[in-house]
Amino acid sequence: MVVIARTDPHATYDDVAATHPDWIAVDASGNKRRHWASPEMWVTCGLGPYNFEFMTDVKKEIMSRYKVDGIFINRWDGSGMCYCEHCRKNFKDASGFELPRSNNPQDPARLAYILWRQQRLFDLWQTWDRAVRTINPDSCVIPNTGGGATSSLDMKKIGELAPTLMADRQARSGLMAPWAIGKNAKEYRAALGMKPIVGIFSIGLEEPERWKDSVQNGAEIRLWVADLVANGMRPWFTKFGGVLHDERWLKPVEDIYRRLAGWEKYLRNERPLARVGVVYSQQSNWFGTSREEGHVNGWYQALIEARIPFELVHDRLLDAAHISQFKTLILPNIAALSDAQCDQLRAFVTNGGSVIATYETSICDEWGVRRKDFGLADLFGVGWKGRTEGPMQNSYLRLEHDAAPGHQMLRGLEDAPRIINGVWRLEVEPREKFAQVPLTLIPSYPDLPMEKVYPRVEKTDIAEVFLRESGKSRVVYFPWDIDRTFWEVLSVDHFKLLRNAVEWATNEEPSVTVTGHGVLDVTAWRQKNSFTVHLVNLTNPMMMKGPIRELIPISEQKVRIRLPDGLRAKKVHLLAADKSPRAQHNGTELTVTVPSILDHEIIAIDVG
Numbered sequence: 001m002v003v004i005a006r007t008d009p010h011a012t013y014d015d016v017a018a019t020h021p022d023w024i025a026v027d028a029s030g031n032k033r034r035h036w037a038s039p040e041m042w043v044t045c046g047l048g049p050y051n052f053e054f055m056t057d058v059k060k061e062i063m064s065r066y067k068v069d070g071i072f073i074n075r076w077d078g079s080g081m082c083y084c085e086h087c088r089k090n091f092k093d094a095s096g097f098e099l100p101r102s103n104n105p106q107d108p109a110r111l112a113y114i115l116w117r118q119q120r121l122f123d124l125w126q127t128w129d130r131a132v133r134t135i136n137p138d139s140c141v142i143p144n145t146g147g148g149a150t151s152s153l154d155m156k157k158i159g160e161l162a163p164t165l166m167a168d169r170q171a172r173s174g175l176m177a178p179w180a181i182g183k184n185a186k187e188y189r190a191a192l193g194m195k196p197i198v199g200i201f202s203i204g205l206e207e208p209e210r211w212k213d214s215v216q217n218g219a220e221i222r223l224w225v226a227d228l229v230a231n232g233m234r235p236w237f238t239k240f241g242g243v244l245h246d247e248r249w250l251k252p253v254e255d256i257y258r259r260l261a262g263w264e265k266y267l268r269n270e271r272p273l274a275r276v277g278v279v280y281s282q283q284s285n286w287f288g289t290s291r292e293e294g295h296v297n298g299w300y301q302a303l304i305e306a307r308i309p310f311e312l313v314h315d316r317l318l319d320a321a322h323i324s325q326f327k328t329l330i331l332p333n334i335a336a337l338s339d340a341q342c343d344q345l346r347a348f349v350t351n352g353g354s355v356i357a358t359y360e361t362s363i364c365d366e367w368g369v370r371r372k373d374f375g376l377a378d379l380f381g382v383g384w385k386g387r388t389e390g391p392m393q394n395s396y397l398r399l400e401h402d403a404a405p406g407h408q409m410l411r412g413l414e415d416a417p418r419i420i421n422g423v424w425r426l427e428v429e430p431r432e433k434f435a436q437v438p439l440t441l442i443p444s445y446p447d448l449p450m451e452k453v454y455p456r457v458e459k460t461d462i463a464e465v466f467l468r469e470s471g472k473s474r475v476v477y478f479p480w481d482i483d484r485t486f487w488e489v490l491s492v493d494h495f496k497l498l499r500n501a502v503e504w505a506t507n508e509e510p511s512v513t514v515t516g517h518g519v520l521d522v523t524a525w526r527q528k529n530s531f532t533v534h535l536v537n538l539t540n541p542m543m544m545k546g547p548i549r550e551l552i553p554i555s556e557q558k559v560r561i562r563l564p565d566g567l568r569a570k571k572v573h574l575l576a577a578d579k580s581p582r583a584q585h586n587g588t589e590l591t592v593t594v595p596s597i598l599d600h601e602i603i604a605i606d607v608g
């Protein structure tokens with residue numbers, strides 16, 4: 001049995017505050033901070049001697065007395081800005097600036113602070129890690145850290161330092177989709193590769209009111225864990241305290257582990273088989289003015305609906321070793337990209353890769369400073385005219401069926417003459433002649449009063465998607481916020497454009513095709529002697545706002561799988577149904593019929 005201790009340094013008591021008043025966090029007005037939930041306690045400074053000295057001694061004491069295998073460190077990175085004497089002095093010594101009072105990342109003090117805080121926390125983590133390893137070389141500290149584009153510590157560096165991590169997205173809340181835990185898994189894997197990542201799931205509700213002694217509905221827990229496992233994480237349940245106020249969670253959690261234990265051989269993933277990567281960018285969030293996750297979420301939802309297996313990709317890991325597994329990279333409004341990152345994307349395309357980009361992608365350098373033109377203008381074949389339009393009311397896109405007859409970008413929209421536009425668009429100019437322009441702009445026109453609602457211009461020649469081909473690679477650029485608008489509005493027309501863009505750009509026979517009704521998260525993996533295709537059934541009236549009441553089976557799905565490397569299937573099994581399905585072989589292509597899925601089915605294919 002492996003034993004991990006847990007420390008949480010974010011709060012302390014009066015006696016400590018009296019002896020070491022400088023250990024307590026200070027707010028912007030200069031007041032020491034009482035704890036928001038337990039007012040008899042004080043909030044501590046995360047970046048000063050409380051953590052660097054006192055908590056280092058605490059960790060040494062735990063490790064030398066108990067020889068645990070590791071120490072998990074919770075809430076270790078401070079509780080917001082601290083203006084204590086140590087933070088003021090240390091930041092001034094390091095950067096020459098006073099602590100910033102504005103949140104604008106283009107303020108030099110704020111920019112310096114974003115970098116300084118990260119360095120301080122990486123130093124702290126390493127200080128603690130060295131201290132425990134000196135006592136027990138096989139141990140480590142495991143910081144509670146990491147996440148996606150909106151997380152504050154560089155995932156590339158985290159991926160280099162951490163032998164393992166715990167992803168702390170315990171349950172969904174508010175309008176979070178049930179795929180959010182899978183997204184978390186993909187965010188971590190982008191930086192940690194196939195190192196073991198634990199998905200912490202809660203047995204309770206996860207809402208701002210923090211009912212930490214609550215019990216969640218069993219169906220909700222079961223689906224959350226199914227998506228966690230399908231996306232490659234190891235499930236770890238968490239329960240506050242040792243008292244069972246409500247025992248209803250025991251059976252569902254027992255059932256989950258019992259089922260997973262039976263499937264274990266097929267959960268030892270070696271690599272994902274996805275051919276599409278969606279890039280996320282922390283630097284665009286740190287240094288850009290927009291902290292909008294809607295662009296990534298829009299693509300995420302569209303790829304789920306399109307049943308296309310995909311991975312997330314960290315924008316600072318665009319070297320060939322990290323991206324050569326993909327045919328298509330999607331850049332959802334990745335505004336901040338350095339010249340070197342733009343070169344990496346160009347090299348990807350030169351080597352046969354395809355790129356899809358939206359809106360302000362590459363319009364800033366890596367520090368969030370606007371360029372005069374896109375860093376990727378040559379890749380898009382399009383330049384920026386320096387103006388942005390929006391928020392647009394009542395604007396449309398004309399589908400150019402005559403100019404681009406039967407174009408793959410218009411699949412499923414054959415009977416649509418026009419569809420809604422997005423909300424923001426860049427004014428751009430083509431720098432070359434585009435062979436086919438399937439979408440053009442119908443500019444905004446009044447939406448009131450009623451008799452004024454008619455288009456002032458029926459047709460323009462302003463393209464709203466740019467398609468380039470060169471050899472096997474294809475480049476798609478949307479100069480508007482199609483992904484963010486899709487996440488906001490969920491128009492099926494935008495979904496079709498997003499799906500069609502991926503299929504046109506990827507331009508190869510997909511490795512997995514799943515046909516049937518409903519919403520499924522589809523992931524595909526290679527194990528040592530097998531392949532698996534996970535089908536997680538997200539079809540539910542509570543899908544976009546939970547908790548899920550009951551699991552509802554969906555009808556028959558046909559799954560076509562192209563086995564790589566000329567391998568042939570020896571045995572095909574449905575792990576959840578515990579049945580051998582109807583399977584047809586056609587060379588290296590396998591067609592499997594899955595009669596029904598309750599929450600999670602895995603097609604396990606043993607290969608020779």
Ligand SMILES: [Zn+2]
Nearest residue numbers: 045082084087
């Ligand atoms: Zn401080």
